[in-house]
Amino acid sequence: MLSKSELPPEGNINVSCILLPHRSLPIGFLYTSQVLTVFTFATWASDDLPKQKFDYQSDVTRLRKIVINSLYSHRDVFLRELISNANDALEKLRLTSLTDKEVLEGAEQLNITIKAFPDENGVGHIVITDTGIGMTPEELASNLGTLAKSGTSEFLAKAENSDGTGTGNLIGAFGVGFYSSFLVADRVYVASRAAKSAKNPNPIQYVFSSSAEESSFGIYPDPRGNNLGRGTEITLVLKPDALEYLSTSRLTELIQKHSSFSSTFPIYLFTQKSVEVPDEDGEKAADEKIEESPTRSPEVDNDKDEEKDEDEAIVEEDIEDKKEEEPSVPKTKTVDVDEWVQLNSQPPIWTRDPKTVTDEEYEQFYQATFKDNNKPLAWYHFSGDSGSGASFRAIIYVPSVLAESYWQSGPQGDAKDVRLMVKRVFITNDLGEDSLPKWASWVKAVVDAEDLPLNVSREMLQSNKFLKQLKSIITKRLVQALTRIQAEEPEKFNEISAIYNNVFKLGAVEDTKNRDKLATLVRFATNHRNSTSLDNYLENKKQGQKQIFYLADMGKSPEILAKSVFIEKLHARGYEVLLLSEPLDEIFVQNIKNWKKVPFQDVAKAGLKFGDEDPDEEKAELQALTEKFRPLLDWLKKEAGELVREVVVSNRLVTSSCAIVADVHGYTANVEKLLNSNANQKKGFIYEYTKKMKLLEINSRSPLIEGLLRQVERLPTEEEERDLDAEDELHEVASVLIDGALIRSGFEVPDSNEFFTRVDRILRRSLGVSETAPTDTRVKPAPPVDPELPTEDELDEDDVHVDIPQQNQNQVRWEVEEVDEEGNTIKTVTGHDEL
Numbered sequence: 164m165l166s167k168s169e170l171p172p173e174g175n176i177n178v179s180c181i182l183l184p185h186r187s188l189p190i191g192f193l194y195t196s197q198v199l200t201v202f203t204f205a206t207w208a209s210d211d212l213p214k215q216k217f218d219y220q221s222d223v224t225r226l227r228k229i230v231i232n233s234l235y236s237h238r239d240v241f242l243r244e245l246i247s248n249a250n251d252a253l254e255k256l257r258l259t260s261l262t263d264k265e266v267l268e269g270a271e272q273l274n275i276t277i278k279a280f281p282d283e284n285g286v287g288h289i290v291i292t293d294t295g296i297g298m299t300p301e302e303l304a305s306n307l308g309t310l311a312k313s314g315t316s317e318f319l320a321k322a323e324n325s326d327g328t329g330t331g332n333l334i335g336a337f338g339v340g341f342y343s344s345f346l347v348a349d350r351v352y353v354a355s356r357a358a359k360s361a362k363n364p365n366p367i368q369y370v371f372s373s374s375a376e377e378s379s380f381g382i383y384p385d386p387r388g389n390n391l392g393r394g395t396e397i398t399l400v401l402k403p404d405a406l407e408y409l410s411t412s413r414l415t416e417l418i419q420k421h422s423s424f425s426s427t428f429p430i431y432l433f434t435q436k437s438v439e440v441p442d443e444d445g446e447k448a449a450d451e452k453i454e455e456s457p458t459r460s461p462e463v464d465n466d467k468d469e470e471k472d473e474d475e476a477i478v479e480e481d482i483e484d485k486k487e488e489e490p491s492v493p494k495t496k497t498v499d500v501d502e503w504v505q506l507n508s509q510p511p512i513w514t515r516d517p518k519t520v521t522d523e524e525y526e527q528f529y530q531a532t533f534k535d536n537n538k539p540l541a542w543y544h545f546s547g548d549s550g551s552g553a554s555f556r557a558i559i560y561v562p563s564v565l566a567e568s569y570w571q572s573g574p575q576g577d578a579k580d581v582r583l584m585v586k587r588v589f590i591t592n593d594l595g596e597d598s599l600p601k602w603a604s605w606v607k608a609v610v611d612a613e614d615l616p617l618n619v620s621r622e623m624l625q626s627n628k629f630l631k632q633l634k635s636i637i638t639k640r641l642v643q644a645l646t647r648i649q650a651e652e653p654e655k656f657n658e659i660s661a662i663y664n665n666v667f668k669l670g671a672v673e674d675t676k677n678r679d680k681l682a683t684l685v686r687f688a689t690n691h692r693n694s695t696s697l698d699n700y701l702e703n704k705k706q707g708q709k710q711i712f713y714l715a716d717m718g719k720s721p722e723i724l725a726k727s728v729f730i731e732k733l734h735a736r737g738y739e740v741l742l743l744s745e746p747l748d749e750i751f752v753q754n755i756k757n758w759k760k761v762p763f764q765d766v767a768k769a770g771l772k773f774g775d776e777d778p779d780e781e782k783a784e785l786q787a788l789t790e791k792f793r794p795l796l797d798w799l800k801k802e803a804g805e806l807v808r809e810v811v812v813s814n815r816l817v818t819s820s821c822a823i824v825a826d827v828h829g830y831t832a833n834v835e836k837l838l839n840s841n842a843n844q845k846k847g848f849i850y851e852y853t854k855k856m857k858l859l860e861i862n863s864r865s866p867l868i869e870g871l872l873r874q875v876e877r878l879p880t881e882e883e884e885r886d887l888d889a890e891d892e893l894h895e896v897a898s899v900l901i902d903g904a905l906i907r908s909g910f911e912v913p914d915s916n917e918f919f920t921r922v923d924r925i926l927r928r929s930l931g932v933s934e935t936a937p938t939d940t941r942v943k944p945a946p947p948v949d950p951e952l953p954t955e956d957e958l959d960e961d962d963v964h965v966d967i968p969q970q971n972q973n974q975v976r977w978e979v980e981e982v983d984e985e986g987n988t989i990k991t992v993t994g995h996d997e998l
Contacts, residue, residue: 215300217308218379238405241347242277242414243421244340245291245397247588249275250426252295252395256358259296266358269392270294275426276503277418278433279409287401287409289348293428294394297357300369300382307341307353307371308380341397345375347408348399354385355395366393411435418506421589427510431503442494511587513556513611517544529560533580533607537563540659543644549636553629559608559641565662569605580607581637587611597630602670602681603638605663610637635676642680649684660686660694668751682755687713687741687748688721690734695741697758703739707774710764713752715743715833716909728907729766729824731817736773740766746840749833767831767908769824769858771815781814788812788863795861795872802897803859806905806913813860820865821900823908829856832909859904871896895921 253273259266272294279289298306344351356368368389373380407413411434418430512520512528526538539560546556579592581599599606612629649656660667664686671681686694695703700711714729724742725734733740743749752763764771789796789812799810808826816822825831830838830853838850861868874893879885899921902912912918927934 215382216379217304217382238343238346239417240421241343242291242408242417243588244343246275246418246422246426246430248340249291249293249295249395250428252293252297253426253428254295256294256296256393259358263360266296266360266393268359269356270394274429274431276431276433277414279411279414281406281409285406287406289399289401289408289414290396291399292391292394292396294392297366297391297394298355298369299357299363299366302357303353303355303369303371303382304380307373344397344399347401347405348375349402350374350400352398352400353395354387354391354398356385356389356391356393358393415506423507426507426587429505430507431505434502434504435499436502437497438500439495440498442496511611513544513558513609514587520544525558528558529607532582532609533560533562535562535564535607539563539607540662541644541648541655543640545640547636549629549632553612555610555612555629555636557608557610557637557640559606559637559644561644561659561663562605562607563658563662565605565666569666572601572604580605581633582609583633584609584611586613594630594633597634599634599637600670600673602666602673603641605666606637606641608637638674638677642677642684645684646680657694660684665745665747668745668747672747672750672754678755682758685751687743689739689741690725690730691739693721695739700739700741701759701761704761705738705774708738709761709774710772711741711758711761712738712764712766713741713743714766715749715752715831716767717744717746717748717833717836719744728819728822729815731819732815733766733773735817738773743833746837749837765825765831766815767824767833768827768829770827785812785814792861792863792868792872795868795875798875798878799859799861799897799901802894803901805855806901807857807859808855810859810861812863816860816862816865818865819862819907820867821859821861821904823901823904823910824858824860826856826858828853830854835910857910859901867900871900895924899925 253275256266257273274294276292277289279287281287341353351373353371354368355371357363357366359366366389368385368387368391369382370385371380371382401408411432414432418432422430512524525542525544529535529539529542530537540563541561542558544558546554548554581594582592583590583594598604610633645656645659648659667681667684671678671685674681682697684696686696687700689695689700691703697711704711712730712733714724714727716724716727721742721744724730724744730740743752752765755763757763792812796810796812800807803810807823813822815824825834835854863869871893874889874896878890878893899918902918902921905912924934927936
């Protein structure tokens with residue numbers, strides 16, 4: 164007899180098959196309520212049964228092969244299709260029962276059960292059973308013998324044209340889904356008993372039988388009788404290369420991926436596990452052995468007792484006391500326990516009211532669905548209508564880590580973490596040309612639409628307006644969520660900004676529709692604080708300030724930029740300057756151009772205005788200074804040559820002697836770096852001309868500049884005798900001054916070797932070392948030419964080795980991690996090598 168724990172959940176019909184290997188044929192036990200029936204799988208093919216043979220409809224055989232061999236990209240989907248069909252049958256029964264309670268007779272519980280097992284010959288079987296509406300023999304022939312003949316579609320058409328009791332969540336065509344069985348099965352048996360009705364008060368259980376290679380199918384009464392009660396049982400006889408699907412872990416994986424939320428009805432999987440239980444039989448045998456042990460006669464015992472002395476008696480008493488104190492260890496044994504595990508016990512959280520879902524549930528769902536060990540930073544749960552008639556529910560997540568591959572992927576990104584579902588059935592995570600834009604491709608989301616047109620295999624979506632809308636729906640909701648977090652949870656937003664700040668900049672550049680909203684999320688360092696938004700910057704601007712000041716130099720830290728020559732006066736006067744150190748920053752500013760009608764001003768360019776100047780006073784002061792320093796300005800322009808367009812008196816310098824700034828329409832040092840980093844950038848005449856649009860600004864209050872002016876003014880005129888030594892010395896000073904200004908301003912010097920040679924001469928003079936003192940340039944010459952290639956042994960000698968002391972070699976261990984395609988660690992192996 165089988166224990167009650169071996170029985171399937173109440174109401175499940177024909178879901179268990181326990182094999183008896185000692186028989187010539189595998190024998191199964193079928194449960195019908197409390198009745199135990201015995202059958203053999205040989206009865207499926209019994210020749211004594213009255214069978215009806217049917218030929219598939221014209222062209223169906225050829226089309227069926229297309230379904231089996233070409234329609235599906237992965238054969239894993241067979242289980243998804245069969246579960247969806249089972250759900251259809253249950254949903255149809257539920258809707259019918261609203262007006263006809265009689266259909267529920269035979270099996271009141273509505274569920275789906277799955278069991279996998281091998282027979283004694285190693286042939287694998289998978290049995291999928293539902294307690295749904297069932298099928299008559301005519302419906303078996305019609306629904307299964309005709310490709311894409313959908314009983315579900317016909318049922319809905321009748322329901323819509325009648326009293327409108329409801330359409331239900333029915334998906335797909337049963338015919339097509341059923342033939343996915345042949346992706347993994349050589350032969351398929353479908354036993355079905357229709358629900359009772361006024362037209363069919365005594366339904367009979369029939370079997371549909373077909374193989375992947377046959378051009379016909381058979382339908383005959385089930386030799387086991389009406390043991391199903393109601394519903395359909397599909398038995399797959401697996402192909403030899405499909406035995407992996409006998410593993411309960413493999414089936415669990417497929418169900419959780421494709422179907423864990425596809426059915427509102429319970430899905431049970433038959434499993435077996437080994438447990439330790441008390442060995443009652445072993446303890447009973449031990450007790451019997453003790454009872455049957457021979458006893459000694461009292462006389463003999465008395466004689467021996469007399470021979471014992473008092474010490475021996477004491478020792479014996481001690482031993483007996485110790486035995487009484489020792490606890491008895493119960494004996495156990497290992498047994499296999501059958502168990503039906505429900506795989507969809509929790510409803511999908513996106514179908515629930517967000518107010519009823521806890522943070523822990525959101526986090527657990529994210530980690531399980533997207534295989535991420537880290538908790539998400541934030542999420543947004545919402546529902547809506549696309550406007551094209553497709554209603555949906557969705558959850559979008561903000562991961563706590565941005566994948567390293569994000570910035571290496573193409574302009575469209577390569578993420579496939581938007582899981583699109585239709586009626587809770589997973590369809591795809593590859594949206595193709597309708598995928599999210601690059602800036603939002605890191606988003607992880609689940610979107611469940613109520614109705615979308617699918618292709619015949621359900622693996623791809625047909626062209627639909629909803630897909631084109633999905634991109635804007637997700638990006639819009641994402642921006643809304645981030646904006647809300649920024650306003651209501653600033654600490655959490657700081658965490659998000661630390662990871663995604665550059666992503667927001669990219670989004671503001673790419674997504675013109677959401678540009679303003681994304682720009683509000685961007686944060687920048689300044690010379691006054693570590694982080695500020697553009698809105699906060701404008702709140703802190705000075706009276707009369709009509710620009711947003713910024714300085715960009717990618718690769719340099721904000722701390723270094725804060726000491727830049729370009730912001731000396733701005734910083735001294737208390738103005739705030741955005742310090743842009745990322746490559747995207749310059750592109751962001753060039754695309755934004757202004758914020759709330761306030762333009763951006765690059766402080767590394769000419770034309771710096773503070774906003775509180777008196778135009779007339781400033782003009783008069785500049786003219787006076789220009790006139791005073793005219794000799795030096797002209798002389799420096801001659802020394803600089805084509806490096807600069809003009810030499811002028813600066814209004815931005817405080818302590819530095821000079822700086823080189825880009826003209827209004829010229830390239831700053833940062834722009835030059837960006838252009839030079841693009842190997843495909845063609846550098847023609849315009850580039851070379853714009854590159855020369857630079858100004859050399861001098862600080863009129865610098866002692867160095869004033870001293871240089873005096874030296875230039877002392878130079879002899881053309882009529883006077885020239886002092887060549889003084890001219891050469893001034894020329895060297897000018898060269899070092901101009902090259903130094905280029906470097907401090909972020910530009911490259913024309914000839915770095917010549918620049919450092921001059922610096923070397925100046926250092927020699929400052930140390931009292933002769934400028935002409937030669938350096939010892941003697942070096943060992945190279946050996947003679949040898950055209951022979953080195954041998955492998957010679958190459959091996961150059962291998963890098965790690966020398967470990969002998970006493971420590973036994974402490975060296977190695978560790979290897981096996982990772983999957985997503986970088987998740989699958990297995991870690993450690994070991995020890997003798998070195």
